[in-house]
Amino acid sequence: MNPAADFIRKKFREYYQKKGVVAPDSMEKREFGFGNDKKIDYRHLSFTKEEELKNYFITNTPLYASFSSAYYEFPSAQPMNKKNILGADLIFEFDAECHHDSLTCSECLEKAKQNTQRLIDDFLIPDFGFDRKDIKVAFSGARGYHVYVVNDEVKHLNSDARRAIVDYLQAKNLDIKSIIRGGTTLASKGWRGRLARAAHQYAKESTDKKFEEKEFILKKISEGNYDLFRGPHSFWSKILSEQVVHLGSAIDQSVTIDISRLIRLPSTLHGGSSLLCKYVDNLDKFDPFRDAVVFYNPPMKIKLVKDVSEFVLKEQTFGPFKAGEEKNLPEYAALYLICKESALPLSL
Amino acid sequence: MALEDLRFCAKYPFTKEAKEYLDFLKINVDTLDDSMIEAGATRVTDSLGDSSKYARDRLEQISKAKEPYLMNELISYPVSKILVSLTEDRSLKKKFATAEAQKVYLFLQFEDDETLYGIAKQFFKVQKEKGAFLVPFQEYLNNMPPEKEYALVNVEIDKGKVLLDKEKLAKLISQYVYNGILNTKIDKKDVKNKMFLFFVDELKKDRRYAIPEDLGKVEFEAFPPCMRKIYHDLQSEEKVGHMPRFVFSTFLAAIKMPIEEAINLFKNQPNFSEKKTRYYLEHSYGLKSSKTKYSVPACSKMESYGVCYRDDSCRWSHPMTYYAKMKKVRK
Numbered sequence: 001m002n003p004a005a006d007f008i009r010k011k012f013r014e015y016y017q018k019k020g021v022v023a024p025d026s027m028e029k030r031e032f033g034f035g036n037d038k039k040i041d042y043r044h045l046s047f048t049k050e051e052e053l054k055n056y057f058i059t060n061t062p063l064y065a066s067f068s069s070a071y072y073e074f075p076s077a078q079p080m081n082k083k084n085i086l087g088a089d090l091i092f093e094f095d096a097e098c099h100h101d102s103l104t105c106s107e108c109l110e111k112a113k114q115n116t117q118r119l120i121d122d123f124l125i126p127d128f129g130f131d132r133k134d135i136k137v138a139f140s141g142a143r144g145y146h147v148y149v150v151n152d153e154v155k156h157l158n159s160d161a162r163r164a165i166v167d168y169l170q171a172k173n174l175d176i177k178s179i180i181r182g183g184t185t186l187a188s189k190g191w192r193g194r195l196a197r198a199a200h201q202y203a204k205e206s207t208d209k210k211f212e213e214k215e216f217i218l219k220k221i222s223e224g225n226y227d228l229f230r231g232p233h234s235f236w237s238k239i240l241s242e243q244v245v246h247l248g249s250a251i252d253q254s255v256t257i258d259i260s261r262l263i264r265l266p267s268t269l270h271g272g273s274s275l276l277c278k279y280v281d282n283l284d285k286f287d288p289f290r291d292a293v294v295f296y297n298p299p300m301k302i303k304l305v306k307d308v309s310e311f312v313l314k315e316q317t318f319g320p321f322k323a324g325e326e327k328n329l330p331e332y333a334a335l336y337l338i339c340k341e342s343a344l345p346l347s348l
Numbered sequence: 349m350a351l352e353d354l355r356f357c358a359k360y361p362f363t364k365e366a367k368e369y370l371d372f373l374k375i376n377v378d379t380l381d382d383s384m385i386e387a388g389a390t391r392v393t394d395s396l397g398d399s400s401k402y403a404r405d406r407l408e409q410i411s412k413a414k415e416p417y418l419m420n421e422l423i424s425y426p427v428s429k430i431l432v433s434l435t436e437d438r439s440l441k442k443k444f445a446t447a448e449a450q451k452v453y454l455f456l457q458f459e460d461d462e463t464l465y466g467i468a469k470q471f472f473k474v475q476k477e478k479g480a481f482l483v484p485f486q487e488y489l490n491n492m493p494p495e496k497e498y499a500l501v502n503v504e505i506d507k508g509k510v511l512l513d514k515e516k517l518a519k520l521i522s523q524y525v526y527n528g529i530l531n532t533k534i535d536k537k538d539v540k541n542k543m544f545l546f547f548v549d550e551l552k553k554d555r556r557y558a559i560p561e562d563l564g565k566v567e568f569e570a571f572p573p574c575m576r577k578i579y580h581d582l583q584s585e586e587k588v589g590h591m592p593r594f595v596f597s598t599f600l601a602a603i604k605m606p607i608e609e610a611i612n613l614f615k616n617q618p619n620f621s622e623k624k625t626r627y628y629l630e631h632s633y634g635l636k637s638s639k640t641k642y643s644v645p646a647c648s649k650m651e652s653y654g655v656c657y658r659d660d661s662c663r664w665s666h667p668m669t670y671y672a673k674m675k676k677v678r679k
Contacts, residue, residue: 079631128485129508153486153508161489163652168500175502189506254591257652 001037002063002271004338007345009036009061011335012269015294016057021065022267023050025150029071029086033262034062036271040262046075063271066262069148071155080260087155088259090162092119093252095144106312109143109288116145117283119245123169124149127190139288141270141277146255146263163257169245176236180226196221198239199229269294274335289313295332301346302327302334308342351415358418359410359455361425362525364470375423377430382543387420388427389547395428395447396440403451410455433532434539434548445529449522456518468517471524475509481517482509493523563672566605570674572667574650575599577657583616592655597632598642602668607633644668 002008024030027050033043043066047053057065068075069091073084094115096108116137124130124147134151157165167173174191184192186200200221203211210228211217217228229235255261264270264277275292293314308321313333321327326346329337337343349357349369357366370376375384395402409417425448432444456464461476468474468481475482485500488510492498498519504511512520539545571579578596581588593614600610607629614625632642646666650656664670 126507127505129506153484157486157489161486161492163649164489164492164500166652171501173496173499173501175496175499178497178502189504189511191501192504253652253654 002339002341004344005036005063005271008063008271008274008335008339011274011295011331012063012271013058013061015269016054016061019294020054020267021057021265023047023053024067024265026071027053029073029075031068031070031072031075031083031262032265033066034060035064035066036062039064040066043262044076044078057268063269065265065268067265068260068262070259085259087152088157090149090154090157090165091255091263092116092147093140093144093255093263094119094147095140095252106287106289112144113283113286115246116147119147119169122194123245127168128165137280137283138264138266139275139278139280139286139292140264141268141275141292142273145280145283159257159259162259166253166256171240171244174240180230183224184226185224186222194243195236195239196224196226198243199226202235202239203228270339272339274332274339290315293332293336295330295335297330297332299328300331300334302329302337302343303346304337304343306342308337311336351418354415354418354422355410355413358413358421360452360467361422362452362528363467366422366425370422370426378540380423380427380541384423385427385431385541385543385547387424388431389551391424391428392431392440392444392551395444399443399447399450402447403454406451407454407458429529429532430534430539430544431547431551432529433534434536434544435551437552438530440551441530445526448529449526452525453518453522456521457515459518461514464514464517464521468521471521474517481512481514483512483517483520484508485510488520491520491523491527493519563603563675566603566609567675570671572670572674573657573659573662574655574667575671578655579613582613585616585618587618591653593628594632594642595645595650595653595655597629598644599667599671600629601633601642602644603671607635 028046028048030046031043032045032047032053033040034045035041047056068088070083070088071086073086075083077083094112096105096112120132120135120137124135125132130149130151134149136148136150138146138148140146168191171191176195179192179195184196186196187193188196200218203217203221204214220227255263266277266279268277269275270277274295275288276294278292280286280291289312304321304323304325304327307323308319310317310319312318313336314330316330316333318329318333327334327343334343334345338345353365354369357363357369360366406421410421413421428444432441435441456467459467465474465476465481468483472483472487485505485508488503489500492500496502498516500510503516536545568576568579575596578588578592581592582596597610600613607626610629611622611625614620634642644667645653647656647658647662648665650667651658662670664673
């Protein structure tokens, strides 16, 4: 557990007293789970009124809060099969797989953002036909984004169907041969068309001798002739890796597939960062290190317990700091370091 | 009913026409006589052999068949569905469902567009457009045939609709029939006619097709590569994730390793807690209040869980089949 857990809780409580927590849609049918030590220490909780939920955060103030993508008749019943599942939202998770040194690695979060955007613009809307208004994006409060598809049509997809969607996004089991075989044109739908258009684009831009007679070759491709792309599969695997949605690890994928999973609750704080998990309206303009910072400016004294390289919050640069140093930082930056277990509070 | 209408009902006993006709004849579970139940049991037994032969034989007969054969085909279908459900034997259900689905798929190949469309409309919100059939992707996914060519990635999908040709639509219907058989659940307590239970017992006696329930002594050497890997990881001090632990515990439950021995396998883990391990294992073994016994995931699922460590020895699609076959070979 974070050695400063009590301090963090006190700060979080102050925040919840002022700002409260927003109940998710159909709150009374959702299961909730909370954690202090781990992300989820206890689950199978439920709330019937928004007031109850708000009070819970003021009284207990968990450092991590999650809710179910599933709707249940009896959300607090145990074991799972007694809950009687009524349906579930469709969720995708994009985590920045960051191995960089920085505490606020915007480069990696940017990649997660691009993948999120591509999932929506290239797949969820054109292929799956979802309405933009049914798609919500949330910043998780830490390393990534969650995409929610909330409508009656997805509610009843079973786990196998959800797995098939994950496989689709990653072009798993794609039968390249059947695409090259013909019948596939630039106007084809789904992966067939996507690959045909990518091949066309490739031929158009390529300086390879093979593609010298541009006009003739492009016409051939438009007619569904992929003779020039036969042979080694390296071409197609290159194209594929550019086109797929990188959903990340098997763990991230299981968020989509396993409908009993709990996901971070928007409008709550993340105990590992002090950032707010929140819905994002304009993903393009969203900067988590500016827009999800909710604490305030008054300075706070901390002692560094780890070396910290330079980081940016609220468009201000901090650090680098050495372990053992004592610093006066704005509350939001101090709390960020404390949540990351890089510093301890000196003033209470 | 005209003979041709009856023939339709006999070919497609899962359609609303067939059900309405049975209702009209007042044939239901409580009015069935013993010979009808026996006919259902015979149908199940027939289906356990070569499923394509099952389909072909029926195709050959049905076009020229007279009323008694057609009536038998119509009535024995719901009966056999009830019987296989009552056996609670998943492999038997699958075998029967495969044969029936194959039959439907074959029959549908010989139908014109309109007939096919008419049947499809009973189960899917299907539309016909420019020679293609459009099915909402949700309905498609819930009935997606397992073969690679039907994977969503290999069919065309546009604005939420999957584009299918006649053959693919026929396949989708047959998969719907397959799922319907697998998902039929009937409680023994609701069955008043004891003849059902008699034939269920008969069917259970003939279980040559199934993996033997008692696999005998646990043999590590017969473990599939995935379970071997998790087993070795557990022995090292490396922390093993939740998913591998979970699938491994379902496997231990399936091969009936005594729970005390199973707990020992987790002992080397850095965060080992006997209490927690026992709790989780008891869940997997179906010993907890819910009595749900989780089954070992098939290879395809293992793969998407990220715990498939396939090697050349993997010739089956399920870790349990691997284990059962390897045990047999080693004898």
